[in-house]
Amino acid sequence: MLTEIIAAYNEAVFDTDRDSALEIIHCALESGVSPEDIVFQVVIPAMELMIKSISEDFDANLAQHFMASQIASQVTEEMVAKFKKSPEIIGTVILGTSHGDMHTLGKRIVSGCLRSLMIDVVDLGVNVAPEKFVDEAVAHNAPVIAISSMMMHTARSDLGCIKVREILKERNLEAKIKIVVGGAPYRWDPNLYKIVQADAWAEDGITAGKVIKDLIMEMKK
Ligand code: B12
Numbered sequence: 001m002l003t004e005i006i007a008a009y010n011e012a013v014f015d016t017d018r019d020s021a022l023e024i025i026h027c028a029l030e031s032g033v034s035p036e037d038i039v040f041q042v043v044i045p046a047m048e049l050m051i052k053s054i055s056e057d058f059d060a061n062l063a064q065h066f067m068a069s070q071i072a073s074q075v076t077e078e079m080v081a082k083f084k085k086s087p088e089i090i091g092t093v094i095l096g097t098s099h100g101d102m103h104t105l106g107k108r109i110v111s112g113c114l115r116s117l118m119i120d121v122v123d124l125g126v127n128v129a130p131e132k133f134v135d136e137a138v139a140h141n142a143p144v145i146a147i148s149s150m151m152m153h154t155a156r157s158d159l160g161c162i163k164v165r166e167i168l169k170e171r172n173l174e175a176k177i178k179i180v181v182g183g184a185p186y187r188w189d190p191n192l193y194k195i196v197q198a199d200a201w202a203e204d205g206i207t208a209g210k211v212i213k214d215l216i217m218e219m220k221k
Contacts (some may be wrong), residue, residue: 014050106150147161148182
């Protein structure tokens, strides 16, 4: 039965049909599938499957990507509330757009993707000061700061990632807190993340989930 549910859910998500996706999930629940199985066997594998399809043409698959992350986030939130035992949160990520940057859509997608992977997200919103990223990471014991920049000048700014790195260095926090960046400028220049001294970058929300999850697991070792 699970195989059929997975196939039906994947089709609904790929068609960006939120209503059908939710209906499939609710029917699965009624027929006895556990909320845990829905998240770990249905929702997360569907997101992983989507990594392959969207990476072929990011812009053409944007709507699909956005909807998939929103559906995954919504279903995960609903199912987690029904888990027998609260799921173990893998770690916490501090997320925000860099100083001067008001673009929110990409960050929203990233947040949805992270939450669906059991990563706790502290969303600081837009136009975040570099000190704030670090202060919040320390306050929440977060191993990752994720910075979204949609414009070249906010990605390269002295008050963006570069400053966050400087503060981590000054406070001797580099071993404890890693920086992951993303946004259009990093797609234009895949080496930009090194120039701004981030530890990693990802080209889309689903890949961001994978990169950040791997980084958190690596740091736990
Ligand atoms: C929508 C949009 C706006 C909207 C934003 C609405 C909103 N609430 O977000 C509005 C109209 C407000 C706007 C304003 C401006 N914009 Co604008 N905007 C765009 C546009 C068309 C799409 C951006 C978007 O939402 N993309 C869709 C999302 C889903 O994609 P994404 O952000 O790239 O996110 C994905 C990945 O990058 C990644 N990702 C994103 N963040 C992160 C973070 C991490 C940690 C990781 C790992 C991954 C990751 O995952 C996301 C999901 O897959 C882009 C053009 C473009 N093609 O990018 C211009 C664009 C970014 N804007 C631009 C500009 C110049 C501006 C303005 C200065 C315009 C003006 N003169 O006022 C202002 C700046 C406002 C400000 N201070 O921020 C330029 C930047 C040019 C440059 N070279 O830097 C662009 C590229 C347009 C252009 N071609 O000129 N904009």
